[in-house]
Amino acid sequence: MGTIVCQACEATIGYFEDEKVTTLYGKCDCCEHDNEGEERE
Template sequence: MGEIICQTCDSTIEHFEDEKVTKLYANKCPNCANHTNENK
């Protein structure tokens, strides 16, 4: 089982099938991207 994790807020964005436990870090999840855009 693999997980995609947001670097900004550390929350799990998505799970995907994998033979071993994997953690991939994405720059920003949709939640963080929305908050960033609102602040500008």
């Protein structure tokens, strides 16, 4: 089983099926919206 973790706040975003135990990093919805808001200002 694999886990998807937010690279900014380290919250668990989700899980996926995999033969090995794997951790992937991405961005959760909260962090994406915060970053977009900062870029617009």
